[in-house]
Each structure stands twice: as C-alpha cells, then as structure tokens.
Amino acid sequence: MPSAASGSPTHTSLLRTEAERRARLLTVRDTTVELDLTEPASFTSTTTISFDCTEPGESTFVDFKGVELWSATLNGRLVDLAGWRRGRLPLSGLESQNTLVISGLMAYSSDGEGLHRHVDPADKQTYLYAMSFLDAGPRWFACFDQPDLKSPYTFEVRAPEDWTVLGNGPSRRISPGRWRIRSPHPLSTYFVTLVAGPYLSVHDTYVDGEGEPIRLGLHVRASLGEHLEAEAADMFAVTKECFDYYHRTFGIRYPFGDYHQAFVPDFNAGAMENPGCVTFRDTFVFRARATEAERASRAGVIAHEMAHQWFGDLVTMRWWDDLWLNESFAEYMAHRCCTEVTRYPLWTEFGIVRKSWGSAADQSPSTHPVAGNGSVDAESALQDFDGISYAKGAALLKQLVAFVSDEVFLSGLRHYFETHAFANAELADLLGAWTDAGAVGLDEWAAQWLRTSGMDTILVERAAEQGPASAAGEVAVVRRVPPAGSGADRTHAIEVAGFDPYGAEQGRAAIRLGTSPETIHLPRSALLVPDAGDDTWAKIRFGEDAWALLPSVLSGRPPAATRVVVYNAIRDAVRDAELDPATALDVVCSSIAGEPADVVVAAMLRFARESLAGRYAPAAARAARLASVHATARAVLLAAGAGSDRQLVGFRATIASSEDLGELNAWLAGADLPPGIRLDPELIWAVTERIAMLGGDPDIIDRVLTADRSASAQVHAARARAGRPDPAAKEAAWQILTRPSELSAYEVYATAEGFFLPWQQSVTEPYVRRYFAEIGETATFRTGWALGRASMLTFPIDASAQALGLAETALSRPDLAAPIRRSIADGTDELRRALTARSRWPA
CATH class of the missing domain: 1.10.390.10 (Neutral Protease Domain 2)
Structure with a gap:
C-alpha cells in the first residue's frame, strides 16, 4: 500500500469568502472519478480534475474527506500530503491550465451522507448510494466543493459483477464488474451521485411532444421488488404527466439524458x-x-x-x-x-x-x-x-x-x-x-x-357601527399586524369570506391588504374568514367569540381551502396561548369526523393526540383528553366504509391513542378487527409499538421481529424498545442516542422518537438533565443532517419548567455545534409555549 497521510476527524466548513475567491480563481473543465467498490469495509477513490486558473502562481485548496490520503499530484509534481488538514489539501503554484490527481481510502457511511452502505437484513445484500449535498461530496471523491464550480463528470466504477451501477448520466457496463458513467452536462458537486448494488429495476419510456424518448427507471432493493411491481404503474404515470407539464410550462426540454428514480434505504x-x-x-x-x-x-x-x-x-x-x-x-x-x-x-x-x-x-x-x-x-x-x-x-x-x-x-x-x-x-x-x-x-x-x-397576523373585526343596510349586510375591517420588531410592510392579496352558522358561504371580497386596514362590505355572516382561499403567508384570527362557532361552520363543509385556514388558525392560536387547548380539542373532536379530506383528518388527529392531549395539556387532564381523541378516532373508524381509506386513517389513529392493552393484543392476534381491516406489516408494527409503550409483554417485539426481518422492521423495533417504560430499556436506548452506534441513522432516529413519551415522565425524568449535559458530545461522532435530526428528535419537549434553565445554560455554551444549538433553541421555544399554555389553563 502507498504511504498515507491521515486526516483530522473534523472538517472545516467552507466560508462564503473562500468560495467567492476560489470561484474567481478557478474554472473546472473536467472531472474523472475512479472508484473500487469491491471491498466491504472501505473503498478507494481516485479523482482527476482538470481546471484553469485566472492568476497563475496563486494557491487554493481542494476538498478531500477520506480516511487516508495516499497520493496527490498537481501537474505531475507531488503535493505535500502533510498539509492535509480538516478535509482540505492546499495547492500552490497553480498554472493557467492544471491537472490534479488525488487518490485515497474512503469510508462508507451509515448516516445517509457521503457514500452510504446498507446491508439489507432481509437477504444480507449490500446496497450503496451517494448523497453529496452540502459538504458531503468530498466524503467519497475529491472536488472543489461549492455550487458554482460546475464540471462534467466521468465515473469509472469497479463493482461486484452482479451489481447495477447508476449515476448522473447514461450508465454503460464496459466489462464484467466495470462501469462507466458520463454526465452530459456540467454538474455542481452537491448533486453528483452514484447508486450501486443488486438493485431490482423496472423500466419504461417517456416520449415527448416531438417524439423524442427519455428512458425511465425505477430501482429498489431486491426485498422490495414485489412492492415496486405493485407501485410502478402509478409512479411512471405521475412521472410522465410531470414531464409533459414541465416541458410545456418551462419551454425547455429535460436535458440530462435518462431519468432514473432510485428508492434507497x-x-x-x-x-x-x-x-x-x-x-x-x-x-x-x-x-x-x-x-x-x-x-x-x-x-x-x-x-x-x-x-x-x-x-x-x-x-x-x-x-x-x-x-x-x-x-x-x-x-x-x-x-x-x-x-x-x-x-x-x-x-x-x-x-x-x-x-x-x-x-x-x-x-x-x-x-x-x-x-x-x-x-x-x-x-x-x-x-x-x-x-x-x-x-x-x-x-x-x-x-x-x-x-x-x-x-x-x-x-x-x-x-x-x-x-x-x-x-x-x-x-x-x-x-x-x-x-x-x-x-x-x-x-x-x-x-x-x-x-x-x-409571520404577519391578519384579523377581521366587525365595524362598531353598522349603517342602515345592516339587516342585509355588514361592514368589517381587516387589519394586518406585522411580527414584533420586524418592520415588514407586506401587502397580501387575499379573499375574505363570510359564512352562516352552518357553513354556507354568504359572500366573498378580494382585497389587497397592506399597512392600512381595509373596509369590506359583505352579506351578514356568522363567521368572517380572512384569506379564505389560503393564498398568503400569515396567521389568521377571526375574533375570540368565533371559536365556539367553528364546529357548526365546519360541519357545513365550506371550501377545502377555508377549512385548512380554520384548522391552521386553531393550531397557531394554541401555540400562541391565545386559545385554551381544551377548547381547541372540543372543536377538533366535534368537527373532524365530518371532514372530507383524509389528509386533514390525519393531521388534526395527530395534533390533538400529541399537543392538545399531550404537551399542551396539564398532567392531570391528559388521560381524559386522550380518551376524547381516542373516541373521535374510533368514531372516524366506525363511520367509514369497510376497506376505505377513511377507515384505515381512523384505525391508525385509534391504535395510536389506545390505552387498552387487551384490545391491542387481540388485534395483534388477528381477533376482533373491524370488518375491512387486514393486518399488514405496518399495522402489525403500529400495534406492537403501542403495546410496548404501554408496558405490555416485553417479548412481543422480538416475536414480531422474527416474522419480519426487513429493514423497516428493524426501525420499528428500535422505536418500540426505546418506548418501553422500563429503566433498563431507557438506559439501553440512551446509550444508542449519546454514544457511537452501529445502528443505521433511521434506527437512531426511531430510538429518539420512542424515548421521551409524555406518560413516562417518572422513568425519563433523570434523562432530562442528562440530555442537556451530554447531547453536545454527539458532535464528536455525528455530523450534518444526522447530528441535527438526532438531537432534535431526542429533545425532551414535554419536560417540566426546570428544563428551561437547563436549556438556557446549554445554549450559553460557545462550543455547541450549530445543528445541536438549533435543535435546543427550537425545542426550548416549543417547551416554553407548552408551559405557558399549561400555566394559563391549569385545568
């Protein structure tokens, strides 16, 4: 093996000033990347970059985040490898035209960034894909990693002979186990990719309006092959319809050759x-x-x-x-x-x-x-x-x-x-x-x-004095309130609509609302809704007296956009401590069963369960409020037609809000299921997770896992294990969250989702302090997306008031990694909002 330099385990993020200087200095003409993917533990990467320099004699740096840097030559002369630090290799003595060749040993990732390696537990097959977005490209090839240094790319890939290899251009097998991919146009580093493994593929062809074909491909792990076969027709249909629409709308044909869509783990x-x-x-x-x-x-x-x-x-x-x-x-x-x-x-x-x-x-x-x-x-x-x-x-x-x-x-x-x-x-x-x-x-x-x-707030008020035509109509004033301290002077193009107590629309007025209030004339209405078409970006308020009207108005099924505006207003008002969560729960439970849109039903039942009966509810009221959510979910379930989507939405929500271990165990055994419901793998795991989180049979997770060896099952099992109300289970989960782990990123995220559950505070309370003390250290072994997401999902959002002080102390740490700082800052804000609501409405 050639002599090697070892890089620092941490990397320097590219400064904007550095990017601007490098862009002025360099133009990349071409990039070739040679990869050897035949070994399971690591892979080799050799990159050849041809580039021009506007100022010969100047210096710059190239980004390389490998495990070992074996060699680097610039215009045929050796580059000093000792300069490789924090993911960068300095380059000096640039010429007007340059050729850089860098070779090294790279690590597969398990966090979804760089070149990710996944071994499917279903069949032990290995699958790779590359994610280069925002700092991750140099984890698998050397490059000048910034959006405005584009280059054509050629990939020469050595892989096991039974693999498929795909990338940003037509992929050609040049011999057994050897592939070449050439991008037809220059690419930014952040969207360069590679997909490699024994993927199962389905192909089709899209033909544009000029009769020119585009080859289409859908690709999945072999264990998902039968499911792809079932879904491919719908996905191809959508793909072709979108191509037609974008070609017609943008006036420029899709320029990048084949169009592959790879569904990766x-x-x-x-x-x-x-x-x-x-x-x-x-x-x-x-x-x-x-x-x-x-x-x-x-x-x-x-x-x-x-x-x-x-x-x-x-x-x-x-x-x-x-x-x-x-x-x-x-x-x-x-x-x-x-x-x-x-x-x-x-x-x-x-x-x-x-x-x-x-x-x-x-x-x-x-x-x-x-x-x-x-x-x-x-x-x-x-x-x-x-x-x-x-x-x-x-x-x-x-x-x-x-x-x-x-x-x-x-x-x-x-x-x-x-x-x-x-x-x-x-x-x-x-x-x-x-x-x-x-x-x-x-x-x-x-x-x-x-x-x-x-966000601006848009509110409507009835005029204090109505004119002589008040019997037939009324005058209302619509106002815009900008967010405190912003100084924003925005104009909103919206419609204001009036509805009678049963949801029938009485009239609508289109306005442009700026700094000055707008006066509108509408037929007399019970409820006036600003932005009734959901056309702008603002919080909507329609007066404190309006909340009691919402169930009857919503039962009349006003337009879908208006219903969305009303439901979003409820969520915003609860978060702002302007609406009692108990009142909000009554509105949701009284109206959601009659909501026509399944996506709205699912979203609002989740909000009711997690917020109105969860973090925003006083501890003493939670059981009763969750029972209300459960009764509403069951009503949705029972009112739906057998086998309908609405029935499935209701059944999922019923499982998630159930506290009846007997019924859950019966369902898992296939007994007493509602007519039209058939347990599939995801429903089985939904019931299993709920049983685990309620303290049911601890062996149930392994029994279900024995029957389902998929990667998805591993993720469900991780969430279920973390959710068990058992000190030993919580400590095992905590080690996964705060220490390096062999688990996939999805399993780590699922562990976080199952950890701090509202009804388990007696078990998880000691970990609140530990979160703020230990989460910062996860930046030593996680980066980027995985670091931020794991710390965000683990945040003890339902903690007590004492957690606020711990959070503020943590935020004062100057060494806190940016993704963790944001997770704590946003989590603290949500915790503070919940505590405010609980203190304002303690019963």
Missing part, C-alpha cells in the same frame, strides 16, 4: 434531485396498504424532484443563501403541477401539512428570511434548510403570481432558464428576468417578503 431527506438519477427514501415504495393521500404525497415528491431538474440543476444558485431558488420553486411547481395534470390535487395537503411545518419554523427563535440570510459558511446555511425554505417560499410564490400575473411569472422563468442554462445565478438575476417580462416593483416586493422573517 436510510435516506435522510424525502428525496434528492441529482440530475438523471434522483434518490428517494424507500418508504415511498409502500410495503403495506397506502391511502390515496399517501400516494398523493409521493406524487408531490416525484413532481418536486423533477421540477429541480430546472430549478437547481439546469440553473443553480451561486451560494447557499439562494437555496430558496431551488426549494421554494420546486415546492410551488410540484403542488401546482400535481393539481393541474395528475389525479392528485395537492393544495389541501400543502396547506395542512407543508404550511404548518413552515409556520412553526417561522415563529421559532431560529426563524430567518427566505433569501439573503448572510450564511457565512456552508454549515450555517444548512441550519436554514427548513420549512421556511420550502413552504414559506412556495406560499410567497403564490402571492407573487397574484402580484405580477401568471403570464409574467412564467415568461420570466423561461427567460431565466434560457439565459443561465447550465450555469449559476442569484436572486437579482431572477428578479431581472421577471422585470424584463413586465413585472414592476419587484425590488420592494423582495425586500418585504423575501428579506424579512416572521
């Missing part, structure tokens, strides 16, 4: 938009019965990642501050695309699921503007990769379309794509494209909407 995100080879979490290949709403959610992710082939892949942001140029647009276009051309209308899902996620982020201490966050390095940019970048940005784009018109919006996008294809761009470039298309006032719009944080 242990994937942290929902999916990743790697050009030509999108990676998804493999839970989207349903191994159990799925509802139409769940298939709709999957369709949205497929459409989202395909939109990225234009937003992000064709035109890429220059720096991570403009991440929203990727995510907000993909989020908006995916929901629009699915609603317009697939069988899956998604705006209700956007309102009740996605906007709720973004709303919580925008009201937390870590809130930030959509754009222009001033991220000084890549790691800090990762902390802004949240519901604001996705859902808030998408909601603002809905507002922008109302502001500039759909024609101007789409025309500007086409101009933007044509001008910056295969290159990088900034927010100013996009605003300029819209301005050229006819938009006016965009700089002010961007300043108020994109560069400020927090």
Whole structure:
C-alpha cells in the first residue's frame, strides 16, 4: 500500500469568502472519478480534475474527506500530503491550465451522507448510494466543493459483477464488474451521485411532444421488488404527466439524458434531485396498504424532484443563501403541477401539512428570511434548510403570481432558464428576468417578503357601527399586524369570506391588504374568514367569540381551502396561548369526523393526540383528553366504509391513542378487527409499538421481529424498545442516542422518537438533565443532517419548567455545534409555549 497521510476527524466548513475567491480563481473543465467498490469495509477513490486558473502562481485548496490520503499530484509534481488538514489539501503554484490527481481510502457511511452502505437484513445484500449535498461530496471523491464550480463528470466504477451501477448520466457496463458513467452536462458537486448494488429495476419510456424518448427507471432493493411491481404503474404515470407539464410550462426540454428514480434505504431527506438519477427514501415504495393521500404525497415528491431538474440543476444558485431558488420553486411547481395534470390535487395537503411545518419554523427563535440570510459558511446555511425554505417560499410564490400575473411569472422563468442554462445565478438575476417580462416593483416586493422573517397576523373585526343596510349586510375591517420588531410592510392579496352558522358561504371580497386596514362590505355572516382561499403567508384570527362557532361552520363543509385556514388558525392560536387547548380539542373532536379530506383528518388527529392531549395539556387532564381523541378516532373508524381509506386513517389513529392493552393484543392476534381491516406489516408494527409503550409483554417485539426481518422492521423495533417504560430499556436506548452506534441513522432516529413519551415522565425524568449535559458530545461522532435530526428528535419537549434553565445554560455554551444549538433553541421555544399554555389553563 502507498504511504498515507491521515486526516483530522473534523472538517472545516467552507466560508462564503473562500468560495467567492476560489470561484474567481478557478474554472473546472473536467472531472474523472475512479472508484473500487469491491471491498466491504472501505473503498478507494481516485479523482482527476482538470481546471484553469485566472492568476497563475496563486494557491487554493481542494476538498478531500477520506480516511487516508495516499497520493496527490498537481501537474505531475507531488503535493505535500502533510498539509492535509480538516478535509482540505492546499495547492500552490497553480498554472493557467492544471491537472490534479488525488487518490485515497474512503469510508462508507451509515448516516445517509457521503457514500452510504446498507446491508439489507432481509437477504444480507449490500446496497450503496451517494448523497453529496452540502459538504458531503468530498466524503467519497475529491472536488472543489461549492455550487458554482460546475464540471462534467466521468465515473469509472469497479463493482461486484452482479451489481447495477447508476449515476448522473447514461450508465454503460464496459466489462464484467466495470462501469462507466458520463454526465452530459456540467454538474455542481452537491448533486453528483452514484447508486450501486443488486438493485431490482423496472423500466419504461417517456416520449415527448416531438417524439423524442427519455428512458425511465425505477430501482429498489431486491426485498422490495414485489412492492415496486405493485407501485410502478402509478409512479411512471405521475412521472410522465410531470414531464409533459414541465416541458410545456418551462419551454425547455429535460436535458440530462435518462431519468432514473432510485428508492434507497436510510435516506435522510424525502428525496434528492441529482440530475438523471434522483434518490428517494424507500418508504415511498409502500410495503403495506397506502391511502390515496399517501400516494398523493409521493406524487408531490416525484413532481418536486423533477421540477429541480430546472430549478437547481439546469440553473443553480451561486451560494447557499439562494437555496430558496431551488426549494421554494420546486415546492410551488410540484403542488401546482400535481393539481393541474395528475389525479392528485395537492393544495389541501400543502396547506395542512407543508404550511404548518413552515409556520412553526417561522415563529421559532431560529426563524430567518427566505433569501439573503448572510450564511457565512456552508454549515450555517444548512441550519436554514427548513420549512421556511420550502413552504414559506412556495406560499410567497403564490402571492407573487397574484402580484405580477401568471403570464409574467412564467415568461420570466423561461427567460431565466434560457439565459443561465447550465450555469449559476442569484436572486437579482431572477428578479431581472421577471422585470424584463413586465413585472414592476419587484425590488420592494423582495425586500418585504423575501428579506424579512416572521409571520404577519391578519384579523377581521366587525365595524362598531353598522349603517342602515345592516339587516342585509355588514361592514368589517381587516387589519394586518406585522411580527414584533420586524418592520415588514407586506401587502397580501387575499379573499375574505363570510359564512352562516352552518357553513354556507354568504359572500366573498378580494382585497389587497397592506399597512392600512381595509373596509369590506359583505352579506351578514356568522363567521368572517380572512384569506379564505389560503393564498398568503400569515396567521389568521377571526375574533375570540368565533371559536365556539367553528364546529357548526365546519360541519357545513365550506371550501377545502377555508377549512385548512380554520384548522391552521386553531393550531397557531394554541401555540400562541391565545386559545385554551381544551377548547381547541372540543372543536377538533366535534368537527373532524365530518371532514372530507383524509389528509386533514390525519393531521388534526395527530395534533390533538400529541399537543392538545399531550404537551399542551396539564398532567392531570391528559388521560381524559386522550380518551376524547381516542373516541373521535374510533368514531372516524366506525363511520367509514369497510376497506376505505377513511377507515384505515381512523384505525391508525385509534391504535395510536389506545390505552387498552387487551384490545391491542387481540388485534395483534388477528381477533376482533373491524370488518375491512387486514393486518399488514405496518399495522402489525403500529400495534406492537403501542403495546410496548404501554408496558405490555416485553417479548412481543422480538416475536414480531422474527416474522419480519426487513429493514423497516428493524426501525420499528428500535422505536418500540426505546418506548418501553422500563429503566433498563431507557438506559439501553440512551446509550444508542449519546454514544457511537452501529445502528443505521433511521434506527437512531426511531430510538429518539420512542424515548421521551409524555406518560413516562417518572422513568425519563433523570434523562432530562442528562440530555442537556451530554447531547453536545454527539458532535464528536455525528455530523450534518444526522447530528441535527438526532438531537432534535431526542429533545425532551414535554419536560417540566426546570428544563428551561437547563436549556438556557446549554445554549450559553460557545462550543455547541450549530445543528445541536438549533435543535435546543427550537425545542426550548416549543417547551416554553407548552408551559405557558399549561400555566394559563391549569385545568
């Protein structure tokens, strides 16, 4: 073996100033990566980078985060390996044209970043995939790791002969066990990928309007093969419909050759938009019965990642501050695309699921503007990769379309794509494209909407004095209240609607609400709802007296968008301690059984269980409130047709809220099941987890695991073990959470989800102090996404008031890693909100 240098176990995150200097200095002409994946413990990586330098004689650095650095040559001369520190190798004496060759030993990951290795417990087969996003690319190949140093890539891969190897371009087997992949266009480092293993594949072809074909592929682990066969037709149909829509809407054909969608294990995100080879979490290949709403959610992710082939892949942001140029647009276009051309209308899902996620982020201490966050390095940019970048940005784009018109919006996008294809761009470039298309006032719009944080509140009040026509109509005043200290002066294009006590709409008025209140005239109504079309980004209030009207109004089934606005207002008001959680629970339990949308029913029953009967409820009231949730879930179950999606939604919620071990054990044995319910693997594990968490038979986990040896089962078992109300079980789980572990990232996350349960405080109370004392040390063996997610899921969100002091002390530590700091800051905010509600309404 060649002599080797060993790198530091920690790595330096790229500064924006460093990226700007390196971009001015370098142009990457070509990159070739040679990988040997034939050994199970580690792999070798040799990278050849051809690049130009604008200032010969200058120096720079290349990113390499391997285990050992074996050799490096620059223009044929050896580079001093002793300079390799913290994932960087200095390069000096650059010439106008340069060739860099770096070779080393790399480690497979188990955290979903870099080149991830998964051994499927079902058949012991090995599967690999690469996730290069935000600092992870150098964990498997040397590169200048920043979005604006694009390069064409060639991969030469040696792998076991029975494997399939896929990547960002057409993949060709050149001999047994040897593959070559060449990307047809330059790529940013963060979306370079590789998928390798004995994957099972299904293929199809999409033919565009000009008769040109695009080869399609779906790929999964062999153990999920039968499930892929069952789901492939739906996924291919959505893929083709999205291609039609985006080709027509953007005016530029998909440019990256084949279009593979690989469903891979242990994937942290929902999916990743790697050009030509999108990676998804493999839970989207349903191994159990799925509802139409769940298939709709999957369709949205497929459409989202395909939109990225234009937003992000064709035109890429220059720096991570403009991440929203990727995510907000993909989020908006995916929901629009699915609603317009697939069988899956998604705006209700956007309102009740996605906007709720973004709303919580925008009201937390870590809130930030959509754009222009001033991220000084890549790691800090990762902390802004949240519901604001996705859902808030998408909601603002809905507002922008109302502001500039759909024609101007789409025309500007086409101009933007044509001008910056295969290159990088900034927010100013996009605003300029819209301005050229006819938009006016965009700089002010961007300043108020994109560069400020927090949510306005929109409230409606009936005028104190009504005129002589009050018998037929009424006058109301709509006001906008900006978030405290923001100074944001936003204009909202919304509709205000009035409803009678039984949900019948009486009238609607379209307004543009800015600094000054707007006066509207509507027929006399029992309830006035601002933003009745769910068109803007704001908290909605309709007066304290309105809460009691909501059950009867909702029972009349006003439009879906209005119902979403009302339910979101309930959630926001509870979080802000403006609405008694007991009152909110009464509203939800009185109205949700009649809600037509399954995605709304599932979301609100979960909110009722986890928040209204959980963290926001006084301890003494929780049992009774959970019983109310359970009764509501059972009512949904019993009212639904046998075998219907609604029945499945109700049964899942009934399991999750049950405290009847006898009934749960009977169900697990297949007895007394509601007609139309058939236990599948996921339902079996749902019942098993609930039994474990209620203190049932401790051996039940292993018995179920014996019958189900899948990777999914391992994750369920980890959650069930952590959830057992037993000191020994909690200590074993704690070791997994706070010490290096051989478990997959998913098993660690599941362990965190099962640990701090509201009804187990007597067992978990000692670990509250330990969390704040020990969680910081997890940064010594976890990084990136895994570090932040594990610390966030472990946070003792239901702790007592004493935890606030511990949290504040932890946040004062200067050495706290950024992902952990954000997890503690946001968790502390949620804990404080819950404590405020409990103290205000103690019974």
